[in-house]
Amino acid sequence: MDSGRFAVALLFLFLFSFATGSLSERLIRMPSGDRGASVYSGVLSSRKNELFCESWKFSIETNDVGVWYVVPEKCVSFVQEYMNGERYRSDSEVIADYALKHARTVNIAGDGKDAWIFDIDETLLSNMPYYVNHGYGSEVFDENSFNEWVDLAEAPALPASLRLYTELQQLGFKIFLLTGRSEDQRKSTDKNLQYAGFTNYEKLILRGTSDLGKPATLYKSEKRQELKDDGYRIHGSSGDQWSDLLGFAIGKRSFKLPNPLYYIA
Amino acid sequence: MDSGRFAVALLFLFLFSFATGSLSERLIRMPSGDRGASVYSGVLSSRKNELFCESWKFSIETNDVGVWYVVPEKCVSFVQEYMNGERYRSDSEVIADYALKHARTVNIAGDGKDAWIFDIDETLLSNMPYYVNHGYGSEVFDENSFNEWVDLAEAPALPASLRLYTELQQLGFKIFLLTGRSEDQRKSTDKNLQYAGFTNYEKLILRGTSDLGKPATLYKSEKRQELKDDGYRIHGSSGDQWSDLLGFAIGKRSFKLPNPLYYIA
Known part of the structure; x- marks a missing residue:
């Protein structure tokens, strides 16, 4: 196998593992060109959301929030x-x-x-x-x-x-x-x-x-x-x-x- | 550029992004052959640990654990x-x-x-x-x-x-x-x-x-x-x-x- 075909095989192996593995969501939508910025900011904002929701959960479970409705x-x-x-x-x-x-x-x-x-x-x-x-x-x-x-x-x-x-x-x-x-x-x-x-x-x-x-x-x-x-x-x-x-x-x-x-x- | 060289270029791009990105730790040690099983069980056990530690943290922060020392x-x-x-x-x-x-x-x-x-x-x-x-x-x-x-x-x-x-x-x-x-x-x-x-x-x-x-x-x-x-x-x-x-x-x-x-x- 020459190095080019070897690389193609490896690449398919990688892509296949992404498509089936738990990383797929983050990698399949990997940014490229103009679309990159918005996807990246989407990932950032989702990360920020998760961080807030973890803190919100801490705060309700310790009763820091007091009464809440939804x-x-x-x-x-x-x-x-x-x-x-x-x-x-x-x-x-x-x-x-x-x-x-x-x-x-x-x-x-x-x-x-x-x-x-x-x-x-x-x-x-x-x-x-x-x-x-x-x-x-x-x-x-x-x-x-x-x-x-x-x-x-x-x-x-x-x-x-x-x-x-x-x-x-x-x-x-x-x-x-x-x-x-x-x-x-x-x-x-x-x-x-x-x-x-x-x-x-x-x-x-x-x-x-x-x-x-x-x-x-x-x-x-x-x-x-x-x-x-x-x-x-x-x-x-x-x-x-x-x-x-x-x-x-x-x-x-x-x-x-x-x-x-x-x-x- | 022929498809082989294109794939090599892509592969380097991928490898570079892993080596520098936050995914590097999980991907660089990707299982292959015999070593796979132990690495996979290592990932599983680390995931299990994290799950336990999240629950431990919940339990100490809500005072469910009561007195603890370390x-x-x-x-x-x-x-x-x-x-x-x-x-x-x-x-x-x-x-x-x-x-x-x-x-x-x-x-x-x-x-x-x-x-x-x-x-x-x-x-x-x-x-x-x-x-x-x-x-x-x-x-x-x-x-x-x-x-x-x-x-x-x-x-x-x-x-x-x-x-x-x-x-x-x-x-x-x-x-x-x-x-x-x-x-x-x-x-x-x-x-x-x-x-x-x-x-x-x-x-x-x-x-x-x-x-x-x-x-x-x-x-x-x-x-x-x-x-x-x-x-x-x-x-x-x-x-x-x-x-x-x-x-x-x-x-x-x-x-x-x-x-x-x-x-x-």
Whole structure:
């Protein structure tokens, strides 16, 4: 093979690897001539967007943003990739590992008072099938359509949380489910939990008539206080919202799960 | 030019762009033959590492991990890249923007009682010059060498925090600095703050004799309570540690800055 043909072969090998590999998007549109500048600035602006969206995500997950209503328009595809890609799964699994590590240090007293609290939505159950059809958090929350989805009782389990839930029960923890869903959603919620594998919980706590309209942090704090008054020791709380974890009567340790789709005050 | 020479030219152009561009590392070591499998598994394992370290970072920044002492070995280079790259800067700037957005909604009463609290280390001042020489959080904290660094009073300002600090003063907030540093570091701390541009603060609060040994969350809560008892309205707290932000007498809003280098309980 002469050097020219060798180079052609190598070139095809390169081009083929770009066309099929993960680098293809960046390389196939490689700038040339006038078009170059705009493509390059497009890449720059996409890089800048990603950097902003990472920082936005940091800021919502640490509660720096406070109340927010919709995902910023320029971060919708970032959220979509995060939720559908490896990162959401990885984050949930690593958090479950840290929760379990803590749980294993607890001396279970055997009096049935060692408790762990789980939130439900985006903690035990994933509403992704709903949000896929509702713009990945880019649309303002619509209670009616969400409640219709809840009534279907078809939300799948978050795999990492199912693993944590099961292992906590094996360790001897009593599981309490504390949700912002209301009493009239008890039947569909319980049906969905059973369907997804969350069985044998100690109690499912939903908003009663007197809880409607209360800020989530207050409602959940009051319910935790009732558990403490009943003698329960809350060793851990798992939730995707800060309103699951802050306030009073908080658990000894809190495990914030990721949720870049929505915020509940 | 015949097609062979054209291909050679193109090939050189490609190779040159890889050797100089950001893609070089991944492409120059492209697998071929037997060596392929191990290089590919190397890429996979590096990808897996990065995924884990992103999740680890999420978990420490949301306090899911609780107390930790050193950066996991496999995440040290991840932390190094995060701190030296664009992300740390971007995160800080976006958080400062959210803090300012909140600050601008505050009605400054004009009685001099509208307050904002800043932590110092990794909030106003960056100790990166120290951590660059101490393994980016991979070494257990060494009080003696860190105190020697503090005495130099050479820590640079975090640019985003300097911007926030300055704009808050212009808006009319009184600035309180609440740090875990001890009273015997007052002189060097003040010198460093002036050097870095943090001037005209209302009060610099350091650990007195009776505060030594107290958990940071308790010490800082007590000091905030004293400010509230003096009639100050704490509209915001900025800190890189949860012990800056949790406990009692907390600010109306909290702004958690990133810090994957160390944890203070």
